[in-house]
Structures are given as C-alpha cells and as structure tokens.
Amino acid sequence: GLGIPAEPLFRSSYNVYADRIEWMSRHFEDRDSIILSVHPHNDRGCAVAAAELALMAGAQRVEGTLMGNGERTGNVDLLTLAYNMFSQGVDPQLNLEDSGRITEVWERCSKMSIDERRPYVGKLVFTSFSDMHQMCIDKGIAHTKDSEDGKWRVPYLPIDPADIGRVYEAVAGAGAQSVRGGAAHIMSKYYGFKLPKGMHREFGDALQRMTAPGTRMEREQIMDAFRSEYLYQNEPLHFRRIQVTELQDKGDTGFDTRIRLIYTLNNETEQIRAEGNGPLDAVRNGFSDKLGVHIRILDYEEHALKAGSDSQAAAYIHMMDEDTGRITYGVGVSSNITRASVRAIFSGINRLGLV
Numbered sequence: 600g601l602g603i604p605a606e607p608l609f610r611s612s613y614n615v616y617a618d619r620i621e622w623m624s625r626h627f628e629d630r631d632s633i634i635l636s637v638h639p640h641n642d643r644g645c646a647v648a649a650a651e652l653a654l655m656a657g658a659q660r661v662e663g664t665l666m667g668n669g670e671r672t673g674n675v676d677l678l679t680l681a682y683n684m685f686s687q688g689v690d691p692q693l694n695l696e697d698s699g700r701i702t703e704v705w706e707r708c709s710k711m712s713i714d715e716r717r718p719y720v721g722k723l724v725f726t727s728f729s730d731m732h733q734m735c736i737d738k739g740i741a742h743t744k745d746s747e748d749g750k751w752r753v754p755y756l757p758i759d760p761a762d763i764g765r766v767y768e769a770v771a772g773a774g775a776q777s778v779r780g781g782a783a784h785i786m787s788k789y790y791g792f793k794l795p796k797g798m799h800r801e802f803g804d805a806l807q808r809m810t811a812p813g814t815r816m817e818r819e820q821i822m823d824a825f826r827s828e829y830l831y832q833n834e835p836l837h838f839r840r841i842q843v844t845e846l847q848d849k850g851d852t853g854f855d856t857r858i859r860l861i862y863t864l865n866n867e868t869e870q871i872r873a874e875g876n877g878p879l880d881a882v883r884n885g886f887s888d889k890l891g892v893h894i895r896i897l898d899y900e901e902h903a904l905k906a907g908s909d910s911q912a913a914a915y916i917h918m919m920d921e922d923t924g925r926i927t928y929g930v931g932v933s934s935n936i937t938r939a940s941v942r943a944i945f946s947g948i949n950r951l952g953l954v
Contacts, residue, residue, distance in 0.1 A: 730781015
C-alpha cells in the first residue's frame with residue numbers, strides 16, 4: 600500500500616499553511632516594512648485555496664502564473680484567484696474584463712491549449728447541459744433582474760459571464776439521467792407548455808423509457824415525444840366537434856349545460872347528447888352512459904401558449920379510471936379553450952386504453 604509521508608511539514612493542508620502565514624504576519628519585527636508574499640504550488644491541487652486563505656491571513660502579495668502554468672503541477676493560477684476574489688465582491692485591481700483576449704494571447708504565446716472546463720476561461724464553463732441546472736440558472740437570473748439591489752445571485756454561475764466578456768449558453772436537450780426533471784423546463788422555455796407539476800414525472804418517465812443510457816434527447820426530440828404521448832393521442836377515440844348550450848333552467852336534472860359531441864370511434868362517426876355542470880362534466884356523463892367509460896376528473900389546468908388574440912390554448916386534465924384506479928394526464932390544444940379541454944379528455948381516455 601501507500602506509505603505515509605514521514606515529513607509532512609511542507610505538505611500540510613491549506614488551512615495550516617494560512618495559519619503559518621498568520622503567525623509570521625503577527626510576529627515579524629518591523630512588520631510595516633515587510634511585504635509578505637506567498638508562492639503556492641499546486642502539487643496537491645490546493646494552490647488557489649492556499650493563496651486565498653493566505654491573503655485572508657495577512658499576505659499582501661501572491662506570486663503565481665497565468666493558467667497555473669508552472670513546474671510540475673503548476674503554480675497558483677492568478678486568473679482563477681482574481682476571479683474568485685471578484686466573485687466575493689473583492690476588487691483584484693487587475694484588468695480582467697476581456698477573458699477571451701487573455702486566453703487568446705496565452706494560447707498563441709505558449710503554444711498550449713486551455714482545457715474547455717478550466718474555471719472561468721474554459722469554453723464550457725458558462726455552458727449548461729443539465730436541464731435542471733438550466734432551470735435553476737434561469738430562475739436565478741430572473742430573480743437578479745427583479746431584485747432591488749441587482750446583486751448577482753445565480754446558482755452554478757459564481758459571476759455574471761458578461762463581466763468578463765463571456766455569454767451564458769444553455770444547450771437544449773436532456774441526458775438519460777436528467778430527462779425526468781428537465782423535460783418540463785424545456786417544454787416551458789422553448790415551446791410554451793407549462794406542464795402541471797404532477798405531470799413532470801409522468802412525462803419524464805415516458806422520455807426515460809425512450810432514452811438509451813449515456814445518450815441525450817435534443818429539444819426537438821422531446822417535443823416530438825410530447826406530441827406522440829399526448830397531443831396525437833386521437834385513436835381509437837377521435838374528437839371532431841362539440842356544440843355547447845347553456846341551459847336557462849336547470850329543471851329536474853340540476854344541470855346547467857347541454858352538449859352535442861361528434862366523434863369517431865375506430866373510424867365510425869358517433870355522437871353523444873348529454874348534460875352536466877359545465878362542458879367537461881357533460882362529456883364525462885356522456886361517455887359514461889354511451890361507452891361505459893367511467894372517469895373522474897381530478898384536476899384541470901389551462902393557459903395560453905403565447906400572447907395575443909390569436910393564441911392557442913393548452914389544457915391539461917388529470918383523470919382517473921374509476922374502474923381500475925389508474926391515473927394519467929391528457930393534453931389538448933385549440934384556439935378555443937372548450938375544444939382544447941375536450942381534446943384533453945380524449946387524449947387521456949386513449950392513453951388509458953378505455954375504449
């Protein structure tokens with residue numbers, strides 16, 4: 600096995616290193632005449648941490664290199680150190696606004712390349728692939744814009760990329776492991792569908808079944824899957840049109856709405872005339888009487904897909920098959936909210952396989 604180092608004096612952890620700097624800072628004679636300088640190496644991967652704690656402990660100068668380029672594993676990376684200070688509200692008093700120019704000159708002069716995930720300057724450090732990360736970042740950016748002090752409070756991004764000449768990029772898509780949580784975010788951000796919270800898992804599970812381990816689904820594939828799973832669920836029961844009449848007198852039935860519903864079942868045109876407390880209740884009663892389909896509407900949500908008078912509406916219906924207890928969601932889209940809602944019922948019934 601590995602032997603334990605016999606002399607750990609020069610390999611102590613960064614907090615012990617800072618303790619020693621603090622001891623020297625307090626015990627030097629003529630301290631005002633001394634510039635206490637530190638020169639951390641990165642053999643243990645702790646150079647930046649050691650430098651930061653040393654500065655907090657009384658050090659006044661740091662000797663380092665750009666990108667940590669130095670002997671063995673390198674010296675402290677002055678850029679990472681400076682950007683870390685900046686992220687904590689400490690001005691490093693260096694001209695660091697154009698990180699792209701700095702890295703371009705460094706690569707050209709050193710004939711080396713910068714790792715794409717190197718802190719702050721790597722090509723991918725301000726790129727988010729995880730859909731859950733994207734959702735958190737979007738919420739953080741929105742919170743920052745709405746806050747009175749304007750302070751940067753964004754998860755996963757320690758500084759505003761714009762402050763160093765960078766741009767945040769969200770790569771649309773989802774991996775096999777993150778698709779369950781991130782699909783709803785993609786549907787909302789790119790397509791305007793604000794899925795009910797209870798639907799996130801159902802849709803995510805469906806996507807996960809379609810996603811091979813180690814692969815990603817691009818956003819177009821996620822939208823295609825949404826169409827297939829919900830919007831195109833129109834067989835064997837296919838909605839055609841509905842006529843809704845508001846009743847002036849509830850009469851003996853106690854219902855205030857009458858419908859005439861035209862649909863096809865296995866390509867055969869059928870119609871239902873039914874009454875209920877609203878169009879959805881009437882449709883539910885009609886299917887119960889004519890087809891023996893007994894569903895209970897557990898929840899209902901709707902919203903416009905975009906602003907404007909010509910906007911289509913999306914309707915989501917959470918329903919249960921009362922005979923088996925199985926639960927699912929149905930989704931419908933139309934320029935008319937009643938038609939969208941009825942299509943959502945058809946979608947759910949077909950997904951449950953009730954006819």
